[in-house]
Amino acid sequence: MCGKVTLRIWLAPLLGLALLLPALASAQQKDYLSGLEADKIRDAELPSERIKLFVTFAADRIKKIQYELSRTTADRRRGQRVNDLLNAYTGCIDDAAELVELGVERQHDIGEGIKELVARGKEFLPYLEKLAASGQPIVADFKDTLDDSIEATRQALRDAEKAEKEMAPPPVRRKP
Secondary structure, eight states: OHHHHHHHHHHHHHHHHHHHHHHHHHHHSOTTSOHHHHHHHHHOOSHHHHHHHHHHHHHHHHHHHHHHHHOOSOOTTHHHHHHHHHHHHHHHHHHHHHHHHHHHHTTOOOHHHHHHHHHHHHHHHHHHHHHHHSOOGGGGGSHHHHHHHHHHHHHHHHHHHHHHHHSOOOOOOOOO
């Protein structure tokens, strides 16, 4: 009897660890980024560069959505693919906005990244809103995700515009 209890005491933490390891491994790479994209994010040295990369990846998702919706070939999985692309777009925008907040908090020079996020976000938002208002039957397949993407873009733009105002100006170098 004592042997079974001891065995259970040792197996419980090991089982917990075995269940936790896959979750830790997946946390290393975002599921909406390709391996190459994740490598680019890791290799970017400055927060501003990372913000720009996430915005570029979001733009890529928008182009893929436009492609999917412009195709004339009937495809029953199109709605699911667009839904997945919208989720990936939202993840990229959310990560860019998170880096903006972190950059302001840590007083990093993220001005260029913020400019890119604001400029491109102002392109993305009208497209997404137009898509939501289009009344296309396929939109019903991903309406909730589209609404989330629109809200994420609006929030990222608000955060970026707020960060522009809060950012400390660069130091002024005086001539000796």
